[in-house]
Amino acid sequence: MNKPTPEGKSLSGEKRDRRQSQRKISESVPGIEEPDPPPDNNRSVYERLKQCEADLDEINRVKRKYPMKITQYYLDLIHQEKDPIWRQCVPDKEELEATFNVEDPLEEEEYTPVPYLVHKYPDRVLLLVSSKCAMYCRFCTRKRKVGRIRQIPMEDIFKAIEYIKEHKEVRDVIVSGGDPLIRSDSEIEAILQGLRQIPHLEIIRIGTRMPCVKPSRITPRLVKMLKRYHPLYVNIHFNHPAEITEQSKRACELLANAGIPLGSQTVLLRGVNDSPEVMKELMTRLLQIRVRPYYIYQCDLVKGVDHFRTPIENGLDIMSRLQGFTSGLMLPHLVIDGPGGKVPISPQYIKETTSEQIIVANYLGNLYKYPIARTGTARKSVNKKISKIGLAFNLKKEVAKNERYDKYAEFDDVGTIEAVSKAINVAGYDVTLLEADRDFFEKVKNSGVDFVFNMAEGIAGKSRESYVPAILETLNIPYSGSGVLAQAITLNKSRKKEILSYYGIQTPRFQTFGDLRQKLNPDLKFPLIVKPEAEGSSVGITNNSLVFDIGSLKKQVDHVIKNYSQNALVEEYCEGREFTIGLLGNNVGVRILPIVEIDFSHLPDHLHKFESYESKWIYDNPKDSIDPIICPANIKPGLKAQLERLSQRTFLKLGCVDLCRIDIRLDSNEIPNVLDVNALPGLMPDIRSNSRFTRACYAAGMTYNEMILLILNAALKRYGLLS
Numbered sequence: 133m134n135k136p137t138p139e140g141k142s143l144s145g146e147k148r149d150r151r152q153s154q155r156k157i158s159e160s161v162p163g164i165e166e167p168d169p170p171p172d173n174n175r176s177v178y179e180r181l182k183q184c185e186a187d188l189d190e191i192n193r194v195k196r197k198y199p200m201k202i203t204q205y206y207l208d209l210i211h212q213e214k215d216p217i218w219r220q221c222v223p224d225k226e227e228l229e230a231t232f233n234v235e236d237p238l239e240e241e242e243y244t245p246v247p248y249l250v251h252k253y254p255d256r257v258l259l260l261v262s263s264k265c266a267m268y269c270r271f272c273t274r275k276r277k278v279g280r281i282r283q284i285p286m287e288d289i290f291k292a293i294e295y296i297k298e299h300k301e302v303r304d305v306i307v308s309g310g311d312p313l314i315r316s317d318s319e320i321e322a323i324l325q326g327l328r329q330i331p332h333l334e335i336i337r338i339g340t341r342m343p344c345v346k347p348s349r350i351t352p353r354l355v356k357m358l359k360r361y362h363p364l365y366v367n368i369h370f371n372h373p374a375e376i377t378e379q380s381k382r383a384c385e386l387l388a389n390a391g392i393p394l395g396s397q398t399v400l401l402r403g404v405n406d407s408p409e410v411m412k413e414l415m416t417r418l419l420q421i422r423v424r425p426y427y428i429y430q431c432d433l434v435k436g437v438d439h440f441r442t443p444i445e446n447g448l449d450i451m452s453r454l455q456g457f458t459s460g461l462m463l464p465h466l467v468i469d470g471p472g473g474k475v476p477i478s479p480q481y482i483k484e485t486t487s488e489q490i491i492v493a494n495y496l497g498n499l500y501k502y503p504i505a506r507t508g509t510a511r512k513s514v515n516k517k518i519s520k521i522g523l524a525f526n527l528k529k530e531v532a533k534n535e536r537y538d539k540y541a542e543f544d545d546v547g548t549i550e551a552v553s554k555a556i557n558v559a560g561y562d563v564t565l566l567e568a569d570r571d572f573f574e575k576v577k578n579s580g581v582d583f584v585f586n587m588a589e590g591i592a593g594k595s596r597e598s599y600v601p602a603i604l605e606t607l608n609i610p611y612s613g614s615g616v617l618a619q620a621i622t623l624n625k626s627r628k629k630e631i632l633s634y635y636g637i638q639t640p641r642f643q644t645f646g647d648l649r650q651k652l653n654p655d656l657k658f659p660l661i662v663k664p665e666a667e668g669s670s671v672g673i674t675n676n677s678l679v680f681d682i683g684s685l686k687k688q689v690d691h692v693i694k695n696y697s698q699n700a701l702v703e704e705y706c707e708g709r710e711f712t713i714g715l716l717g718n719n720v721g722v723r724i725l726p727i728v729e730i731d732f733s734h735l736p737d738h739l740h741k742f743e744s745y746e747s748k749w750i751y752d753n754p755k756d757s758i759d760p761i762i763c764p765a766n767i768k769p770g771l772k773a774q775l776e777r778l779s780q781r782t783f784l785k786l787g788c789v790d791l792c793r794i795d796i797r798l799d800s801n802e803i804p805n806v807l808d809v810n811a812l813p814g815l816m817p818d819i820r821s822n823s824r825f826t827r828a829c830y831a832a833g834m835t836y837n838e839m840i841l842l843i844l845n846a847a848l849k850r851y852g853l854l855s
Contacts, residue, residue: 177202181222184213194223198436199279201268203346209374216372216404219440220269226439227270235276235435238469248284249292255303256335257296261289261323262309266346271401271437273469278310286319293326300332306367308339317354324361336361339397341369343383350383359390367395368423372405373413381421388422395426398464400447401440402431408453415454415462425464430477432469438769444468444477445764445831451478477833517853521556521844522566522581524588524600524611525549536695538745542589542669544814551817555840556585568600577607583853584611585844589812594666594698595620597812612847614811618787622811623666625701628786632806635785637778639806640799642703645689652685656704661742662688665699668810670748672696678705678740706805708798710743711765713779714813714828715792716839717846722783724776725828729765734758743795752822761822763831771804778804786811790846793825815840 181188191200202221209217243252250258263281272278296302305327312320327336338358342349358364366387370376388394396418398405405411415425428450431441447466454463468475528543553563564579566572568588576584584604590596597619604611614622621627625642632639643653644665659680664672672692679685685702692700710732714725732741735751752760767775779794786809793813796804816823817836829839848854 176204177207180207180210184210184218186213186222190225191223194225194227198223198227198270198275199268201265201279203266205347205379206267206345209377214403216410217374219401219403220271220371221267223270224439227436229438238273238432240274246292246295247288249295251295251299251302255301256305257299257302258306258308259289259292259296259323259327260284260309261307261312262314264314265309265311266314266342266349269341271399271431271434271440273432273434274310275434275436284310286322289323290326293323293330296327296333297330303332304335304337305333306337306339311340311342312338313340313342313349313354317357320354321357324358324364328361335363335365337365337367339367339369343368343380343387344370344375347377347379347383350386352386355386355390355392358387358392362391365393365395367397367426369398370396370414370418370423371398371401373410373417376414376417376421384421384423394423396423396464397427397429398425399429399431399440400442400450400466402442404440406442406446406450408450411450412454412458412462415464416458419459419461425462428464428466430466430468433769441769443764443766448477515561515848515854518561518582518848520562520564520579520581520583522564522576522579522584522609523549523553523556524566524568524572524576524584524586524604525552526568526589526591538671538749541671541745541749542667544587545816547818548814548816551836552585552587552815552840555837556844558837559841559844572600573603573607576603576609581609583848584609585840585847586611586613587812587815589668594624597623610847610851610853612790612843614788614790614792618789619811621786622788622792622809623668625663625665625808626699628809629703631786632782635781637782637785637806638803640703640706642701645693645700645702647693648686648690652682652702656702659705660685660702661705662692663701663703664692664696665701667696667698668808668812669814670743670745672745673743674745675739677744678742705742706797706799706807708800708802710795710797710807711767711775711804712793712795712824712828713775714825715779715783715788715794716790716829716842718789718850719784722780724780725825726764726831727767727772727775728824728828728831729762729767731760731762734760742797759822761824761827763827771802774804778806782806782809789850791825791843 178188181191194200200221200223206217206221210221212218238252240250240252240258243250245251248260250260252258261284263277263279263284265278268279296305307323307327312323315323324336327333358366368384370380384394398411398414400406405414411428418425428447430444430447431437433441451463451466465476466478468477526540526543527549528540528545531539549565553565557563564581566575566579566581566584569591572588584600586600586604588597588600590599593599598616601611601613601616601619605616613619621631626644629639629642641656643650643656659678661673662677662679662685667673672695676684676691677688679688689700689702692698710730712728712730714728715722716725717723730743730747732747735741735747739746739751747760751758765772775796778796782794783792788809788811791811791813793810794806795808795810797807799805813825814823815826817826819827819830826836826839829836834842845854
């Protein structure tokens, strides 16, 4: 006996009804479904693509893996090959070239308690009622499923509805797919009836692209039926102004006139809408057809869609060009969707926060002060365990005539020390300045501090960065940053490289020289670069450090040994791009900051393209309009993942904590090599100073005060001192 459905029909009758409706839809939705020669109902698609001189063999090759279907209506919107409409619907060979992205970037399968239902958020679920669409978008998040599996059986949908009925915390359901409106009116009504019978379900949303790709599907009959199931919302998917036509306008008007609120979920796509001008026009035209801009999504990390992805700065630039320049009704939320749900991102309008005020920037960049509201219940101390924090530093000095020009390059200037002190003070702590000179032991011993924020480089010796941590551990005072051993290892380039090599972490082959009588290892190949063994901030590394023959090598080794009183490290030169990666936090939860690339194209011809003293301190000048920093770096996802994994592994294997910056360069085979590890990265606040770690934090959306507080809190948590 056939089991009755909510409509009172048997399942066999329901299936028959569905087959008939699907047949009608498929007849009006042409696509390339079979190998050459194309079937008759797809000839119009082929003919249109031929007119645009498309490579049909290439299209067929791609669509064998990722199906293609285009409505005649949407096909007619194409003006030429590779235009914004074309890119969204016509297969491209780049879909088969993806190597990094994954099939299920949102990990929906992990949140699927019953088939075709995703329960990721506490109070709402995603109900997938169709595996088909009127058109298959080339950037689809569910590219792994849509058009590649049979239509979802109605009985499975009803089982998913039973799950919703049993889970009283669910008050909101998004009906999606595929496209729900590919199903017949009777099937859609059966689904809505089943949902509306659930007492605790408050909101029903339908996600569809039909008004955009097949407006004729929005009929008075359909709308009359939908109207019976209020409160009902419809989210439509428009990506380009050219998609808004008289037909799509009529479709949206039918829905809006039925009292159905409409929102648009737009995906930011390279070559489609990745400019402020196009996006502003789209948002304007959406409002004119009574569709409220809702989301702009960064393109998901779906396998086969990497050629659509844009840098995050594009989205932020678009949002900043909308804010203030148009109506607030036109401002969608810019979001990244991931396994843990949607994350909103926005331009940073709060520039500074103090206990007295916040400083904000308006859409033109003008700064305004806004006083903080005072309450009688404000806490006097933010941390019951820690109230007084010492700031350990080395102050940059003028170089004497008899001293090396780069002797104090690593030390901090007054502006940086004041900025760090202010950030800690704003967080609610008293700050005591502790210059890490020869009297540091007595200073800190008598200071009464509970904790030390350490940014001191140390004043002498091959292990000088361990000087402050060793004293603090002797006095049993907790501190931020890496410990005695990690600081010593990361300063000593040869020991560091030995440890990296032990763990199989790629680093250039090297040799240390204590005197000129040593012979060069014949395995090392020119060009070679010569560095002091225990210096940072490009100290002792000049344009002359890159050598191409034995004579130049000996001369530079002799220079390092005599002028820096330490061994010379000689390593093979990597000729590729150079990156630096900041890390913030601890253990497996360490946060990898946006990757910085160093652009050497501004250097004069006589300078080699690497981080020499000239490059870092002379030609990278705050007074110069040229910015050699690219952050986030414009790199492919595969390389980005490599660099992030390599930096995280290096951070953990060397025992770094709280913060670190790792320098990596590609060799001639495009293989990333770890060049150096800085456990005390510079924290200069001025963006023009191009402090690499600070720039990465700014690119991550932090203010300077937030950056310092995150470093401080990471250390406090590590000691169990954050209440």
